[in-house]
Amino acid sequence: MRQFKILFASILGNTLEYYEFSIFAVFAIQIGQAFFPSHDSVNQILLTLALFGAGFLSRPLGSAIFGHIGDKLGRKRSLLLTITGMSVATFGIGFMPSYDTIGILAPISLLMLRLLQGLFIGGEGAGSAVYVLEHRMKMNRNVVGGFLITSNVSGIIIASIVGLIITKTVGLDQTTWRYAFIAGGVAGVIISYMRLTLPESERFNELSDAEKHKVPLVELFTKYWKQMLVVVSFAGFSSGVSYIIKGYLSVHFQKFMNLSPDTSFLLLMYTTVIFAILPPFCGMLSTKYTYRKLLRVTSILIIFLYVPIFILISTPNYYALIAGLTLMAVLAASVLTPTYIYFSDLFPTSLRYSGVAVSFNIGITLIGGFTPVMSTFLINTTKLSYSPALYIIALAVIYLVLESYMHKRIEYFK
Numbered sequence: 269m270r271q272f273k274i275l276f277a278s279i280l281g282n283t284l285e286y287y288e289f290s291i292f293a294v295f296a297i298q299i300g301q302a303f304f305p306s307h308d309s310v311n312q313i314l315l316t317l318a319l320f321g322a323g324f325l326s327r328p329l330g331s332a333i334f335g336h337i338g339d340k341l342g343r344k345r346s347l348l349l350t351i352t353g354m355s356v357a358t359f360g361i362g363f364m365p366s367y368d369t370i371g372i373l374a375p376i377s378l379l380m381l382r383l384l385q386g387l388f389i390g391g392e393g394a395g396s397a398v399y400v401l402e403h404r405m406k407m408n409r410n411v412v413g414g415f416l417i418t419s420n421v422s423g424i425i426i427a428s429i430v431g432l433i434i435t436k437t438v439g440l441d442q443t444t445w446r447y448a449f450i451a452g453g454v455a456g457v458i459i460s461y462m463r464l465t466l467p468e469s470e471r472f473n474e475l476s477d478a479e480k481h482k483v484p485l486v487e488l489f490t491k492y493w494k495q496m497l498v499v500v501s502f503a504g505f506s507s508g509v510s511y512i513i514k515g516y517l518s519v520h521f522q523k524f525m526n527l528s529p530d531t532s533f534l535l536l537m538y539t540t541v542i543f544a545i546l547p548p549f550c551g552m553l554s555t556k557y558t559y560r561k562l563l564r565v566t567s568i569l570i571i572f573l574y575v576p577i578f579i580l581i582s583t584p585n586y587y588a589l590i591a592g593l594t595l596m597a598v599l600a601a602s603v604l605t606p607t608y609i610y611f612s613d614l615f616p617t618s619l620r621y622s623g624v625a626v627s628f629n630i631g632i633t634l635i636g637g638f639t640p641v642m643s644t645f646l647i648n649t650t651k652l653s654y655s656p657a658l659y660i661i662a663l664a665v666i667y668l669v670l671e672s673y674m675h676k677r678i679e680y681f682k
Contacts, residue, residue, distance in 0.1 A: 273465075274400065274403055277459070278419075279400075279418075280462070281462070281463060282393060282396045282416065283423045284459055285354050285388070285393070285423070286421075287427050288389075288423075288452040289385055289389050289423070290423055290424050291427040291430065291449060291452065292361075293320050293640065294428060294431045294448075294518055295431065297316075297523075297529075298440050298444075302366040302367065302374075303364075303378050304375060314641065317519065317640045317641040318641050319375070320640060321641050322383065323383065323385050323386035323637070324629075325383065325386060326386035327632060327633050327637070328390065329387060330350075331390040331391055331628070332485060332622070332625075333387070333391065334346045334388075334391025334392075335622030335623075337391075338398070339480065339619060342468050342469070343398060343468065343469045344399070344468050346621070347392065347463060348460065350395065351392070351456055353384065354392065355455075355457060357384040357388065358449050359453035360381045361378065362453065364381065390625065394628045397612070398608075398625075399469050400412060401609065402617070403469060403471075404470055408552070410551035410555045413551055414549070415547070417601070417604045417605050417607065421547075424543075428533050429537065431448065432533040434448060435529055436530070440529060475618055479617075481618055484619050488619050495678050496623070496630075497674065499614060499624070501667045502563075503627065503629075503631025503635075504636045504663055505567070505635070505664055506603050506607055507632045507637065508639045508659065509660060510604060511636055512643065513540060513543060513597070515640035516640040516656065518533070520582075521535055523644075524647060524653070525582065538590070538593060539596065546602070551605055551606075559610055560675075563606055566599060567603065568664075568668070570599055570603065574660050574661055575654045576592075577592045577595050577596050578656060582654070608624070611623075611627070612624060635663060636663075639659065646658070
């Protein structure tokens with residue numbers, strides 16, 4: 269029961285934070301209409317997606333702050349701060365006046381709150397994974413890693429469901445989308461209380477004061493920069509694959525395929541449900557074949573299959589569309605499942621929170637987080653439906669080359 273409580277509370281908090289962070293993309297069109305001038309609808313979407321990407325700019329700073337707290341004072345204390353802060357920022361977005369009310373202050377204030385969201389989530393996803401994996405659980409470690417990925421994706425599923433419920437009940441306008449943010453803030457208060465009752469990580473408790481570094485980041489950048497490079501490249505690639513689904517598909521369906529919001533939400537929900545169900549099963553596969561082999565095979569498949577996938581999801585034929593989305597979800601689950609275990613094994617306990625969080629968030633910030641706006645820009649510029657796939661393929665190639673070179677030059681920690 270103790271292990272179940274640790275896993276459940278961590279996963280629930282992680283799910284909520286990713287819901288709060290991703291609901292922004294689900295309502296990108298409506299948020300653009302509320303916070304930017306109405307004379308150019310394409311610019312509204314591009315500016316909103318740019319703000320979505322801007323939320324990633326503060327993630328490295330957040331990972332450094334909360335990684336430092338997690339490595340010096342404990343994982344639990346850091347995770348309490350991240351869930352509380354994220355909920356406050358989400359409340360703020362829900363209540364922020366629109367452009368029609370306060371003019372240019374509206375997008376500026378929205379940017380500030382989005383940066384705050386990025387700051388807090390910078391310490392959450394990687395931190396909660398480190399916290400769970402540092403407990404000696406009886407469950408298969410790779411399957412636990414799969415459940416952690418499932419919790420991330422489940423936040424997107426809930427965001428899609430909330431979007432569909434709002435659309436069907438009160439309709440979408442410049443006010444109703446706010447209900448999704450307010451609900452997330454309320455849930456955050458409840459989960460903050462749940463986290464108060466959790467124990468500290470077992471491996472962190474085993475560290476002596478002498479083993480804890482005065483400034484973890486200094487030690488990290490001087491002695492573990494090779495590991496950091498591998499994590500940055502993989503985080504950029506894997507988050508790019510993830511944010512094609514989380515941040516771009518809704519815009520692709522509504523803006524470039526002219527599908528209704530209802531249909532768009534349903535297709536996004538279908539894709540994310542498949543994406544969420546598969547990671548524990550992929551965890552079983554990575555136990556049998558090792559996560560490194562699973563990652564290499566999946567990355568190669570993405571290189572060869574991503575252009576055909578985008579051609580399929582850009583066709584009006586629903587059978588082809590569903591086939592493309594299914595394949596996209598399977599590949600995303602396969603490449604993301606080993607993420608946290610892979611990253612955790614690259615750093616010692618005394619630097620693990622900072623090492624995983626900082627490297628992971630640098631990769632997302634510099635590479636993966638701008639996938640939605642890059643995808644929109646590429647299609648708008650080239651008029652090629654498959655152009656976003658070329659960006660993902662380039663990221664896969666970079667990761668494979670770097671990982672192959674670094675594999676025998678770095679130490680792994682179990």
